[in-house]
Structures are given as C-alpha cells and as structure tokens.
Amino acid sequence: MNDLIRDSLDHCVKCTICETHCPVSQVTPLFPGPKYVGPQAERYRGAGPSSDASVDYCSGCGICTQVCPQDVKIAEINSRARAKLWEKRGVPLRNQMIARPTVIGRLGTPVAPLANWALHNRAVRGMVQSMIGIHRDAPMPSFAGKTFQRRSRSHHGPTDAPAVVYFHGCGTNYYEPVLGEMMVAVLEHNGFRVIVPQQDCCGLPLQSNGNFPAARTYVRRLVDRLVPHARAGLPIVSNSTSCGLMLKREAHEILGIEDEDLKLVSESMYDVCEFLLRLHERGALRTDFGSLPLTVPYHAPCQQRGHGIGKPALDLLALVPDLDMIELDVDCCGIAGTYGLKKEKYEIAMAVGKRLFDDITATGSDLAACDSETCRWQIAHGTGVTAVHPIELLYRAYGLGASDPAGKHGTRPLAAVAAGPGTSERDTGSHD
Amino acid sequence: MSSLEADVLVIGGGSTGAGVARDAALRGFSTILVERRDLADGTTGRFHGLLHSGGRYAVKDPSAARECIAENRILRVTAADCVEDTGGLFVSTPWDDPEYGDQFLEGCRATDVPAEEIPVAEALRREPRVNPDIRRAFLVPDAALDPWKLVWGCARSAEAHGARILPYHRVLDLEMDGERVVGAHVRSERSGEEFGIHATVVINAAGAWAGQIADLAHCTVNVRAGMGLMIAMNHRLVHMCVNRCKRPSDGDILLPLRTACVIGTTDVFVPDPDQTEIRQEDIDLLLDEGEKLVPGFRQARALHAWAGVRPLFEDTAKVAETRDVTRSHALLDHSSREGVAGFLTITGGKTTTFRLMAEAAVDAACEQLGGPRPCRTAEVPLAGSESHELYQISHRLAAREPVPQAEEIICECELITRSRLEEAIKQRDTTSLDDIRRLLRLAMGPCQGGFCIYRATGILHQGGQVDQAGANQTLLDFLEERWKGVHPILHGDQLRQARLDDWIFQGILDVEHLPV
Known part of the structure; x- marks a missing residue:
C-alpha cells in the first residue's frame, strides 16, 4: 500500500518557499514552520509515538501545500502527525467539544437566548477560559434559535425545476440560517429546485483537532445522506468552503477514506460561487442585477483557495453594477476553524490576522466579504466591520430582499442581516 | 612526540579495533589505537547497519548465527544508545521458495535465534508497504545499529580507561626485534610527524586491510575483500528490518537506519579494498530487488549509494564465491603460525560480533601479557549508553x-x-x-x-x-x-x-x- 501523503515528502528540495508563506511561524516561535514539521520532521516519525507536540501549533490553513512548487503535501502531513500525537495523548476535552458543532448546535439552539447571553458575557467567558480553555475574547457566533433545517421545511419552492442539492453545513444551520435562505433564494432565482437533505457535520473540526476515527464516522454518515443525490447525477453546492473542501478532497487525502460513495459525492460537490460562475460561463446565470453602490474588500480564505478554483466570487460580483470589490492579498485571517478559539492560540491567531484586519480597516468600508463562516466571524471580531458571504451581495443585487417587502431582508440594512441571526419566523424564499 | 609505550597497540579503528582497544583498556592494559584515516571510515562506517539476530545465518552458518544472537542480546544492553529495537521480519516473496521457511525455523531453533511465524495479514499490518503477495512471514529480533556511535562509544570508553586513540595515524612499518613484533613506526597524516610506538603485543585489527599489515611482519593473512553496495532511501519505507526468507543473496535486506532506510547488499570480490567502484548494474540490481520487497520502490527517492568491503578470511584453499566464506571471525596467533611473537591478527567476522572478536583477541593477548584477566565488555556499558536507553528515531x-x-x-x-x-x-x-x-x-x-x-x-x-x-x-x-x-x-x-x-x-x- 502506498502512502501518498508521506511519500510526497520525497519531493521536498528544502527550498523554504513554504516557510516564507507560513502565516503562523511568522508570528510565533512556538511553531517551527511547515518545512520543519512537515517533510523534515516526518522522517523522524517512525511506527511508534512521535514526540513533537509543536506540530499542534500548525493552524492547518493549508497555505504551505498550496505554495509548494514540488507538490509536497505539507499541511496534510502535519494534519496526520497531529492526529497521531493526539492518538497517543488522548484528544483533550476542549478539543473534543469544539470539534462537534452539531452537538454544540443541538445543545445551544433550544436555549438560544440564554446561550447567547452566556457566550457574550465576560464573566462566563472568563470561567469558560479557565475551565475549558476557550479564550475569553475568541469570536463566537450567536445561536439563531431556529435552525436552517427547520426553516427550510416550511419553505415551498418550485417543484418542476432542475434540482440542486444544498449542503449547508453547521455554521449555516445553527448560526446563519438567513444565509441559507439567501442561498436558496439565489439558486431558485436561477431556476433551480433546491433540495435540502438531512445532514450532519462533515467531520472537519474533528479532523483538524486530531480525532480521525470520529471524523471518519461523521464523513461516512454525511456521505450516506448525500450519495443518493450524487448517484442521481445532481450537483451538490455548499457555501461553506472548508466543509465543501472536506468532501471534495480532504476526507480522501487526509483521512484516507477510500470509498466509491465518497468519490461520487466529491465529484458532485461545488462551492456555490464556483457553481454559479460555471452557470454564467454557459450563459445560464441570470444577470438581472440591480445597482449596488458599495466598495467591499474581499478576502479569499485559505480553505477556499484549497479548492483550486480561482476566486469565482470576484468574477461573479464583477457582474454587479456599481459594486467595487477590493481583492485583498493577505493569506490568512488566523482563525483556521477552531484554532483561534483556543486559549493558547488566540493571540497567535489574532497576530496572524493583523495584516488582514489592517488592510480591511484601511479601505474605510464597514463591510467585508469572505466565503468562510469562521473567517467572517474572525474578521468581524478583528475589525469591527460586518463580514458577509459573497452570496449575500448577489442576493441584494438580484433585489431578492427588496422583492419581499414583508420579509426581514428587505427591511433590514445589509449590515444587520449579516451581523447576527435572523429573528423572523417567516420563511425565506416564499417570494418566489 | 618521539615514541610512545603501551602494553597493547591496536592497528585499525573500525568496530573490531575500537572494541579491542576498549576491552584491553577495561582489563587494565595501557593501550594505544592507530587508524590510518578516521575511526569507522572503512568497513564499519560503510555497513548496512543491521544488528543481526542470527536469522540470516541460521541455515547456512549455524555458528555465526549463535554468535549473532548472543551478541545481539549483549549490545542491546551495553550499547543501547547505538541500537534501535526495530525488530526484524523475514518474508517469503513470490520469488522465494516458501518451503525454505521450514528450514529457516528449524535453523533458528537449533541456534537459539527466537523466530516466530506470523500470519501474512499481521505482517502486512505491521509493514503496509511490503509486497502484499508474500506467502510467509517470520519475526526475529533484528535491530538497527549506528556504526559511528558504536565505534566512538568504544573509543571514548577506552579513553576513559586510559587508552590513547589516534585516528589519522598510518602504520608505515612494524618494528621487529628478531622474530618478535615490538611496535610500529607511524606517521600522523595531519601533521606529517613520524614516531614509534613500542608495545608488548600488537593486535592487527585492520579488517580487509589486515593482509597489508601482516605483510609488514612477513606474515600471511589471506583476507579477501567482498565489496557490498548499499543505497540509502530518503525515508523509512519499512519500520522493521525486512529480510527475504531465502539463502543469503544480493539485495535481500531492507532496514530502517536513523531517518533513512537502506537496501543492501551485493557481494563482489575486489582485489584492492581501497578500490570500490560503484557499477550501474549493481545499482539496478538493488533497486529491482527493492521493488520485489516493496512495490513502488523504484519511484521512492534514493539519497546516496556507497560500497563497503567485508573482510572475508580464507585460511586455506580458494573459495569460489565470497558468500560461501564463513562469516565467523578468525583469530591468528602468528607465533604459532609463523613463529612471530607479540603479534595477533583478528579479522573476518561482522560488526554484530565485534565485541566477541575483541574479547577473543584480548584473551589471546593476555597470554603474552602475564596471564588471564577477565573480560568486562559484556557488562560495562559503552560511553553514551550508560542509561541503557535504546535509541529511538524521534x-x-x-x-x-x-x-x-x-x-x-x-x-x-x-x-x-x-x-x-x-x-x-x-x-x-x-x-x-x-x-x-x-x-x-x-x-x-x-x-x-x-x-x-x-x-x-x-x-x-x-x-x-x-x-x-x-x-x-x-x-x-x-x-x-x-x-x-x-x-x-x-x-x-x-x-x-x-x-x-x-x-x-x-x-x-x-x-x-x-x-x-
């Protein structure tokens, strides 16, 4: 059996390009850098337990793998080394908790007001920091109360249109259901019937926290939910870049899952902006955009770049009249999923994100766009501006909120929509 | 430096020479070691790094097998810092007769080498890269041995007991007093200075070069140099020492050594141990054999190739194949052989049994130094191995x-x-x-x-x-x-x-x- 990730270390010529791009090693001496913990240290990892706990300071942003000219799977090597480390030591309770967004979501949703109060209460957060190890200042989203799954059940879209399957992920379900509704609205506007299957976490947080066995269980469960649709030849779209990437590549490449069903799902999976841009390339995207006179800085998150699809959000938003997108060239916001939540890594994550925060602040805009949910929360935390998914800008430009005068989107300023959970009990998409 | 005096002068700074110097020093003899180049720059520093369990010799050379397992057990304790307990695996690939496994097990039983047949599935679980078509698999206590640490550990240990270790000192001539060797005339290869070393006993531990040293005393030591080629691969493709379960042949050992893994070896007679030319056909042979053990081997990154020479001692008639020469060592007392007193040659053997060779040589030297003194090298740890903690790759x-x-x-x-x-x-x-x-x-x-x-x-x-x-x-x-x-x-x-x-x-x- 060949081990393609480990074998890729053979390609390393020590050129150091990965080290010069690593956002983490630039801000902390605690992380020795991707070349060191990747292809170099891997040679020192035998069959037995490894002893280099410093690999845990890799945030898993994946930039090293992206920039490597020799195709060394650096981030993947690190990810597996981290899992091996925790396999030996036992994954700490904190990491087990924050790696299970569906469990947190199910616990917090029924008691959303109380949970949200606690999540934003200094005293409670201080206690959480000292007892569990989640930094008191780390950005935490608010529970929406009513999940996207529940909301979508009462939504009645078109019945005879070509179908697309929506993999919304946990962030949308528990914290940003309004974004999910905008996704549905934009897709339906383009003539699709949106199927929202029952779904659970993709396992990515467990993978990045080193619990591979549990992560594999989650992936398999999710694949079981999605594969009938993939078999039927339906495209699956996602607005969560990291969860989408998990199904596209990482479940196979990092978790090592060899599975025909996973392969089918991977091949059917599209980032939503990638999907819409493909529509546009075929001339099938509706371009009835209204004017959106805004200047918005755009950050393509690390995981988005891991898709290897360019920056389709920028191509799409270029179609919107009067919308001026500023492309930022900073690599990472620092949060890296759950990395920046951790007590011992919060300061590192904020230091990594500083350049991005400064660049966003320098634009003077009170709005920023970014595809990944945790990155949006980190950007909002680091800059005070509202961070939205590109879909939200398209939704506005299509005038979908405005065409729904009774709906919450039309009556709320853009920033407010993005800032927090929806409060309305009304279904989105009923305008269509 | 005009001249030096010692009880014992050791010529050769490989594992044998360093082992002899340490043994003699531990027994309280004043000892000097000279080596023409750096320590472990000859055969020892160029061997594959396998601390034999004896499995490799169990069928063909039972006495060598017995020596190996005994020394293997000793070195794990006394040279712990040089030994990584990788374990060893003998596998029958589709190119090997699976019935040899029965002879192998029988040979191991007869020579006290612990060997256990395990299911193929279990072997593949432990070594997932090994050819999935293997038909049988056996566990043995092979290990990986760091040759430089071993020799320097011996040298420092000897120095701690008063020995002088002189690398880059070439023996120009042996000093004779009638039919007795009484020392050597040496030159520092670094300073150019020449001086004499007087010794009661001179021990020739020059390995494949032992014949050249013996010539200086007009003695004959017939050592053939069997050149072996090795290739280091970039990382561990296997975590255990993996051997083909067949009669010893070319390219049938693949073992993890520090961060690399090494495939070896070949065995070609060379007339001059200093002339080791690496031939492309031998490189290809090793890579092909590697491919049989680990499919995809040829795509893996090779780092470096090198050749070492085995000292193969032949006492009498010529032997056609170097692999048929016994891998046990030879201790020659030149007083009984040629009537030259004060001069011993210890050669043949292998790095795994270096300590035993040293013990035999110093035992023989004791006879000329006033009577037996007990050998302590099986109990006293080497310099650097005092904690008895085995080396680990991490x-x-x-x-x-x-x-x-x-x-x-x-x-x-x-x-x-x-x-x-x-x-x-x-x-x-x-x-x-x-x-x-x-x-x-x-x-x-x-x-x-x-x-x-x-x-x-x-x-x-x-x-x-x-x-x-x-x-x-x-x-x-x-x-x-x-x-x-x-x-x-x-x-x-x-x-x-x-x-x-x-x-x-x-x-x-x-x-x-x-x-x-």
Missing part, C-alpha cells in the same frame, strides 16, 4: 521540542543545531567536515549538504579552524565526497535536488572558481 526531534526556534539549525535534514556543530568541531579539532559528518550525520539527509555545508564551512572558518583558503578547500573536498555517492543514483526527486544544489554552489557561490 530523539533528535524530541530534543528540539522545548523551544523549537530557540536556536538556528545548521543541518535541517539531520536537525543539527549551531551549538552542537561547534561542540563537535571543538571536540574533534578537525578541519574535515567529513569527520563531523561521521560524528553528527551532518549532510546525510535529503539535500546531501546542499543547504548545510556552506553554513558549516562558515562556522569552521569563524571558529578559527581554517583560514579562507582552507575553508574553500574543505567545502570543495566535502562536495566532491558527497557527489561520489549521489551521482550513481541520480534520478527522480534526487536529480531535482542535485539541480537545486548545483544552482546554489555553482550559480550563487561559484565554487569552481574559489581561491584555494
């Missing part, structure tokens, strides 16, 4: 953990810090980076010195060891030495590395025009 990684970026790393592949390098330079008091390589494994990783050698040269110069021209020469010497081992295996990933290294050394440093 040691260097672990050592850097407390503060990973606290100190600059000079050799990134082998994780050698600046202070460790400076300490080694001071300790060896040398201008040769190759000496430092043998001490620290400097430049033995994937880039083969591409990134560390110019750094190390600078540090050598900064420390005042060499002037500017000397630094340039040191750099060139080292590059040339590395290139010898790299060019025979240049393909795939290592070719890319060589191109980058070439850009650094030719393009940036313009090494071909350095003033020397």
Whole structure:
C-alpha cells in the first residue's frame, strides 16, 4: 500500500518557499514552520509515538501545500502527525467539544437566548477560559434559535425545476440560517429546485483537532445522506468552503477514506460561487442585477483557495453594477476553524490576522466579504466591520430582499442581516 | 612526540579495533589505537547497519548465527544508545521458495535465534508497504545499529580507561626485534610527524586491510575483500528490518537506519579494498530487488549509494564465491603460525560480533601479557549508553521540542543545531567536515549538504579552524565526497535536488572558481 501523503515528502528540495508563506511561524516561535514539521520532521516519525507536540501549533490553513512548487503535501502531513500525537495523548476535552458543532448546535439552539447571553458575557467567558480553555475574547457566533433545517421545511419552492442539492453545513444551520435562505433564494432565482437533505457535520473540526476515527464516522454518515443525490447525477453546492473542501478532497487525502460513495459525492460537490460562475460561463446565470453602490474588500480564505478554483466570487460580483470589490492579498485571517478559539492560540491567531484586519480597516468600508463562516466571524471580531458571504451581495443585487417587502431582508440594512441571526419566523424564499 | 609505550597497540579503528582497544583498556592494559584515516571510515562506517539476530545465518552458518544472537542480546544492553529495537521480519516473496521457511525455523531453533511465524495479514499490518503477495512471514529480533556511535562509544570508553586513540595515524612499518613484533613506526597524516610506538603485543585489527599489515611482519593473512553496495532511501519505507526468507543473496535486506532506510547488499570480490567502484548494474540490481520487497520502490527517492568491503578470511584453499566464506571471525596467533611473537591478527567476522572478536583477541593477548584477566565488555556499558536507553528515531526531534526556534539549525535534514556543530568541531579539532559528518550525520539527509555545508564551512572558518583558503578547500573536498555517492543514483526527486544544489554552489557561490 502506498502512502501518498508521506511519500510526497520525497519531493521536498528544502527550498523554504513554504516557510516564507507560513502565516503562523511568522508570528510565533512556538511553531517551527511547515518545512520543519512537515517533510523534515516526518522522517523522524517512525511506527511508534512521535514526540513533537509543536506540530499542534500548525493552524492547518493549508497555505504551505498550496505554495509548494514540488507538490509536497505539507499541511496534510502535519494534519496526520497531529492526529497521531493526539492518538497517543488522548484528544483533550476542549478539543473534543469544539470539534462537534452539531452537538454544540443541538445543545445551544433550544436555549438560544440564554446561550447567547452566556457566550457574550465576560464573566462566563472568563470561567469558560479557565475551565475549558476557550479564550475569553475568541469570536463566537450567536445561536439563531431556529435552525436552517427547520426553516427550510416550511419553505415551498418550485417543484418542476432542475434540482440542486444544498449542503449547508453547521455554521449555516445553527448560526446563519438567513444565509441559507439567501442561498436558496439565489439558486431558485436561477431556476433551480433546491433540495435540502438531512445532514450532519462533515467531520472537519474533528479532523483538524486530531480525532480521525470520529471524523471518519461523521464523513461516512454525511456521505450516506448525500450519495443518493450524487448517484442521481445532481450537483451538490455548499457555501461553506472548508466543509465543501472536506468532501471534495480532504476526507480522501487526509483521512484516507477510500470509498466509491465518497468519490461520487466529491465529484458532485461545488462551492456555490464556483457553481454559479460555471452557470454564467454557459450563459445560464441570470444577470438581472440591480445597482449596488458599495466598495467591499474581499478576502479569499485559505480553505477556499484549497479548492483550486480561482476566486469565482470576484468574477461573479464583477457582474454587479456599481459594486467595487477590493481583492485583498493577505493569506490568512488566523482563525483556521477552531484554532483561534483556543486559549493558547488566540493571540497567535489574532497576530496572524493583523495584516488582514489592517488592510480591511484601511479601505474605510464597514463591510467585508469572505466565503468562510469562521473567517467572517474572525474578521468581524478583528475589525469591527460586518463580514458577509459573497452570496449575500448577489442576493441584494438580484433585489431578492427588496422583492419581499414583508420579509426581514428587505427591511433590514445589509449590515444587520449579516451581523447576527435572523429573528423572523417567516420563511425565506416564499417570494418566489 | 618521539615514541610512545603501551602494553597493547591496536592497528585499525573500525568496530573490531575500537572494541579491542576498549576491552584491553577495561582489563587494565595501557593501550594505544592507530587508524590510518578516521575511526569507522572503512568497513564499519560503510555497513548496512543491521544488528543481526542470527536469522540470516541460521541455515547456512549455524555458528555465526549463535554468535549473532548472543551478541545481539549483549549490545542491546551495553550499547543501547547505538541500537534501535526495530525488530526484524523475514518474508517469503513470490520469488522465494516458501518451503525454505521450514528450514529457516528449524535453523533458528537449533541456534537459539527466537523466530516466530506470523500470519501474512499481521505482517502486512505491521509493514503496509511490503509486497502484499508474500506467502510467509517470520519475526526475529533484528535491530538497527549506528556504526559511528558504536565505534566512538568504544573509543571514548577506552579513553576513559586510559587508552590513547589516534585516528589519522598510518602504520608505515612494524618494528621487529628478531622474530618478535615490538611496535610500529607511524606517521600522523595531519601533521606529517613520524614516531614509534613500542608495545608488548600488537593486535592487527585492520579488517580487509589486515593482509597489508601482516605483510609488514612477513606474515600471511589471506583476507579477501567482498565489496557490498548499499543505497540509502530518503525515508523509512519499512519500520522493521525486512529480510527475504531465502539463502543469503544480493539485495535481500531492507532496514530502517536513523531517518533513512537502506537496501543492501551485493557481494563482489575486489582485489584492492581501497578500490570500490560503484557499477550501474549493481545499482539496478538493488533497486529491482527493492521493488520485489516493496512495490513502488523504484519511484521512492534514493539519497546516496556507497560500497563497503567485508573482510572475508580464507585460511586455506580458494573459495569460489565470497558468500560461501564463513562469516565467523578468525583469530591468528602468528607465533604459532609463523613463529612471530607479540603479534595477533583478528579479522573476518561482522560488526554484530565485534565485541566477541575483541574479547577473543584480548584473551589471546593476555597470554603474552602475564596471564588471564577477565573480560568486562559484556557488562560495562559503552560511553553514551550508560542509561541503557535504546535509541529511538524521534530523539533528535524530541530534543528540539522545548523551544523549537530557540536556536538556528545548521543541518535541517539531520536537525543539527549551531551549538552542537561547534561542540563537535571543538571536540574533534578537525578541519574535515567529513569527520563531523561521521560524528553528527551532518549532510546525510535529503539535500546531501546542499543547504548545510556552506553554513558549516562558515562556522569552521569563524571558529578559527581554517583560514579562507582552507575553508574553500574543505567545502570543495566535502562536495566532491558527497557527489561520489549521489551521482550513481541520480534520478527522480534526487536529480531535482542535485539541480537545486548545483544552482546554489555553482550559480550563487561559484565554487569552481574559489581561491584555494
């Protein structure tokens, strides 16, 4: 059996390009850098337990793998080394908790007001920091109360249109259901019937926290939910870049899952902006955009770049009249999923994100766009501006909120929509 | 230095010589060791690194097998820092007769080598890269042995007991008093100084070169040099020492050695042990055999190839095949053989049994030094192995953990810090980076010195060891030495590395025009 990730270390010529791009090693001496913990240290990892706990300071942003000219799977090597480390030591309770967004979501949703109060209460957060190890200042989203799954059940879209399957992920379900509704609205506007299957976490947080066995269980469960649709030849779209990437590549490449069903799902999976841009390339995207006179800085998150699809959000938003997108060239916001939540890594994550925060602040805009949910929360935390998914800008430009005068989107300023959970009990998409 | 005196003069600084020096010193004899080059620069430093369980010899050479397992058990305790307990696996590939496994088990039982047949599935679980078509698998207590640590551990241990260890001292002649060898005339290869060493007993531990030393006393030692080729691969493709379960042959051992893994060997008679030419056909042979053990082997990155010479002792008639010569050692007392007193030769054997060879040689020397004294090398640990903690591959990684970026790393592949390098330079008091390589494994990783050698040269110069021209020469010497081992295996990933290294050394440093 060949081990393609480990074998890729053979390609390393020590050129150091990965080290010069690593956002983490630039801000902390605690992380020795991707070349060191990747292809170099891997040679020192035998069959037995490894002893280099410093690999845990890799945030898993994946930039090293992206920039490597020799195709060394650096981030993947690190990810597996981290899992091996925790396999030996036992994954700490904190990491087990924050790696299970569906469990947190199910616990917090029924008691959303109380949970949200606690999540934003200094005293409670201080206690959480000292007892569990989640930094008191780390950005935490608010529970929406009513999940996207529940909301979508009462939504009645078109019945005879070509179908697309929506993999919304946990962030949308528990914290940003309004974004999910905008996704549905934009897709339906383009003539699709949106199927929202029952779904659970993709396992990515467990993978990045080193619990591979549990992560594999989650992936398999999710694949079981999605594969009938993939078999039927339906495209699956996602607005969560990291969860989408998990199904596209990482479940196979990092978790090592060899599975025909996973392969089918991977091949059917599209980032939503990638999907819409493909529509546009075929001339099938509706371009009835209204004017959106805004200047918005755009950050393509690390995981988005891991898709290897360019920056389709920028191509799409270029179609919107009067919308001026500023492309930022900073690599990472620092949060890296759950990395920046951790007590011992919060300061590192904020230091990594500083350049991005400064660049966003320098634009003077009170709005920023970014595809990944945790990155949006980190950007909002680091800059005070509202961070939205590109879909939200398209939704506005299509005038979908405005065409729904009774709906919450039309009556709320853009920033407010993005800032927090929806409060309305009304279904989105009923305008269509 | 006009002349030195000792009870015992040891000629040869491989594992045998260093082992003899340590044994003699531990028994309280004043001891001097001379080696024409650096310690472990001959056969020992060029062997594959397998601490035999004896399994390899169990069928064909039972006495060698018995010696191996006994010494294997001793070295795990006394030379723990040099030994990694990898375990060993003998496998029957589709090219091997599975019935040989029965002979193998029988041979192991008869020679006290613990061997256990395990299900193929279990073997593949332990070694997932091994050919899935193997038909049988056997566990044995093979281990990996670091030759340089072993020899330096012996040397330091000997020095701690009063011995003098003199690398880079060449024996020009043996001093005779009638029919007795009474010492040697030596030259320092570093200073050029010549002097005599008087000794009651001279022990010839020159291995494949033992014949040349014996000639100086007009004695005959018939040692044939059996050249073996090895290739180091970039990382561990296997975690255990994997052997083909068949009669010993070419390319049938693949073992993890430090961060690399080594495939070996070949066995070709060479007339002169100093002339070891690496032939392309032998490289191909090893890579092909590697492919049989680990499918995909040819796509993996080869780092370096090198050849060593086995000292194969033949007492009488010529033997056609070098592999048919016994791998047990030979102790020759030249007083009974040729009437030359005060002169012993210990040769043949293998690194695994070096301690036993030393014990036999010093036992024989005792007879000429006033009676028996007990050997203590089976109990006393080597310098560096006092804690009895076996070496583990992660040691260097672990050592850097407390503060990973606290100190600059000079050799990134082998994780050698600046202070460790400076300490080694001071300790060896040398201008040769190759000496430092043998001490620290400097430049033995994937880039083969591409990134560390110019750094190390600078540090050598900064420390005042060499002037500017000397630094340039040191750099060139080292590059040339590395290139010898790299060019025979240049393909795939290592070719890319060589191109980058070439850009650094030719393009940036313009090494071909350095003033020397």
